[in-house]
Amino acid sequence: MTRRDIASQAPSAPHDLDASDLGAALARACDILIVIDAQAKIRQISVNAESRALGSLDHWTGRALKEFLTVESRDKLAARMQEIAAGTSDADRVLELNHEDNAAWAFPIRYVLYITRPGGLIFLMGQDLRPLAESQQQLVAAQIAMERDHEVVRQIDTRHRVLMEKVESPILFVEAPSGRVIEANGRAQTLADFDRSELIGARLDQAFGADQSGDLLAHLMEGAGPAASAPVHCRTVRGDKPVAMIPSLFRAGGDATLMIRIESGLGGAASQDLLERDLAALFDRSADGIVFTDAQGGVRGANEAFLTLCDVAQVSDLTGTTLADLLSRGSVDQKVLLDNAARRGRMRLYATRLSGAFGRQVPVEIAVTALGDGGKAGFGLIVRDASRTDKAEAKAPATPATAPMREVMDLVGTSPLKEIVSATTDVIERMCIETALELTNDNRVAAAEMLGLSRQSLYVKLRKFDLLGRQNKS
Numbered sequence: 418m419t420r421r422d423i424a425s426q427a428p429s430a431p432h433d434l435d436a437s438d439l440g441a442a443l444a445r446a447c448d449i450l451i452v453i454d455a456q457a458k459i460r461q462i463s464v465n466a467e468s469r470a471l472g473s474l475d476h477w478t479g480r481a482l483k484e485f486l487t488v489e490s491r492d493k494l495a496a497r498m499q500e501i502a503a504g505t506s507d508a509d510r511v512l513e514l515n516h517e518d519n520a521a522w523a524f525p526i527r528y529v530l531y532i533t534r535p536g537g538l539i540f541l542m543g544q545d546l547r548p549l550a551e552s553q554q555q556l557v558a559a560q561i562a563m564e565r566d567h568e569v570v571r572q573i574d575t576r577h578r579v580l581m582e583k584v585e586s587p588i589l590f591v592e593a594p595s596g597r598v599i600e601a602n603g604r605a606q607t608l609a610d611f612d613r614s615e616l617i618g619a620r621l622d623q624a625f626g627a628d629q630s631g632d633l634l635a636h637l638m639e640g641a642g643p644a645a646s647a648p649v650h651c652r653t654v655r656g657d658k659p660v661a662m663i664p665s666l667f668r669a670g671g672d673a674t675l676m677i678r679i680e681s682g683l684g685g686a687a688s689q690d691l692l693e694r695d696l697a698a699l700f701d702r703s704a705d706g707i708v709f710t711d712a713q714g715g716v717r718g719a720n721e722a723f724l725t726l727c728d729v730a731q732v733s734d735l736t737g738t739t740l741a742d743l744l745s746r747g748s749v750d751q752k753v754l755l756d757n758a759a760r761r762g763r764m765r766l767y768a769t770r771l772s773g774a775f776g777r778q779v780p781v782e783i784a785v786t787a788l789g790d791g792g793k794a795g796f797g798l799i800v801r802d803a804s805r806t807d808k809a810e811a812k813a814p815a816t817p818a819t820a821p822m823r824e825v826m827d828l829v830g831t832s833p834l835k836e837i838v839s840a841t842t843d844v845i846e847r848m849c850i851e852t853a854l855e856l857t858n859d860n861r862v863a864a865a866e867m868l869g870l871s872r873q874s875l876y877v878k879l880r881k882f883d884l885l886g887r888q889n890k891s
Contacts, residue, residue: 447529447544448464448468448543448545449462449463449465449474449526449542450463450540450541450543451528452538452539453538453541454537454539455539456481457482459477459478459481459482460478461478462474462477462478470524470547471524471545482494485516485517485518486517487523493513493514494514501530508530509530509532511527511530512530512541524545524547525545527543528541528543529541529542581600584602584604586604586680587602587604587678587679588604588605588676588677588679589605589621589675589677590674590676590677591621591637592674593634593672593673594673596622596633597618597620597621598616598620598624599617599618599674600617601613605679608658608660608679609625609653609655611624624654625652625654626652626654627649627651633651637649637675638666638675640663641666648661649661650662660679661679662677662679662680663677663678663680664677665678701721705799706720706723706725706799706801706802707720707722707797708720708798709796709798710795710796710798711795712794712796714755714796715739716735716738717795719732723800726771727743727773728775729773742772743772744769745769745772750767754767754798755785758785758787759787759791763784763785764784764785767782768780768781768783768803780802781800781801781803782801783799784798785799786798843882850868850878850882853868861875861876861879
């Protein structure tokens with residue numbers, strides 16, 4: 418008996434594997450299994466029960482696969498079917514298709530092809546790419562968010578550096594636990610006489626030393642507390658320059674950080690005392706008069722230069738005196754000075770005359786400043802002797818236009834408006850007559866015709882303005 422006879426007599430297997438069983442087995446290994454014929458008509462379709470997003474696709478069976486593809490995928494399928502029909506060696510390579518169903522549901526599938534035989538059935542074992550696409554979109558979104566956050570950090574860092582360099586005070590940022598400098602602006606580097614590379618990362622006590630006994634960092638931590646009332650005084654290691662540190666403690670990212678603002682010099686109360694001494698010396702030794710008044714203009718203090726201008730021996734002699742008592746135009750000058758200073762805060766270069774104790778008048782220029790809101794705390798005045806300026810102006814030749822006008826201006830505050838207007842008319846009349854005489858070379862007949870006057874009227878006005886002494890060329 419041959420081996421073939423034995424095989425033919427062997428009992429058949431109890432369960433033969435048919436196409437449906439094979440399709441179900443393959444469907445468990447992929448998300449979707451589609452069996453098509455050589456014309457790309459769907460013979461069988463199975464969906465993995467775990468791929469619920471695909472839903473039920475039983476209605477695809479018996480229909481052409483291209484009916485459930487997007488336009489670009491139809492061309493890809495047609496090209497692949499031509500390769501399969503031609504027997505191309507790599508016709509079973511991976512194929513990605515985009516499906517659509519009822520024009521409202523689209524999903525991408527990556528297929529692995531198994532060709533049973535030429536002209537036979539083709540198995541398309543597909544993997545749903547939507548989870549992968551969603552993961553890629555999440556990665557892209559995360560990347561965009563990271564780039565956006567990085568850009569925000571760069572902007573904040575740039576603003577921080579610009580602010581650090583523009584602020585006038587030296588600024589340090591110090592790690593509270595270690596005492597190491599983590600940031601410093603240019604003014605702090607200059608004050609400490611350290612390069613940036615030296616100062617950043619160095620311990621604070623390598624650049625500054627405490628005046629008091631003990632650790633500088635401990636003094637700063639204590640000074641940053643709510644009960645602190647004074648800065649921490651210390652000195653630079655290089656140059657031994659006195660400085661005052663004003664610390665502030667905050668937390669960033671869970672780490673305690675000290676921001677230290679540094680005042681060079683003595684700082685604090687010592688600096689204020691020095692300023693007061695300088696101002697007192699200026700008040701006593703100034704070449705210009707300095708006087709302080711109350712809100713009503715009453716004199717309450719003056720320096721030696723002002724007493725000299727007023728011919729007064731001592732400040733007590735001015736007790737009960739107001740500015741109106743010392744200025745030539747009296748209350749007019751006082752009101753102009755104080756009202757303008759109260760309204761604008763200051764007024765400068767106000768020209769008037771100061772009346773001395775013995776009747777002497779000195780031309781002065783006054784600058785006044787309100788001490789407080791609206792001058793409620795009083796006023797401070799700087800009074801400068803302008804007699805030298807007046808003498809220089811007196812040496813300059815007076816023109817017909819300036820001399821009479823100066824006389825009219827001097828009347829303001831000393832004469833009523835009616836008299837000033839009358840004087841102004843006379844000034845204009847005189848200026849016109851002098852100008853006509855100059856243009857006609859003192860020809861009075863021609864000047865009278867130019868002014869529209871008779872010769873007799875012109876002679877009357879010449880006599881009125883004391884101009885008859887001019888050379889007569891008529």
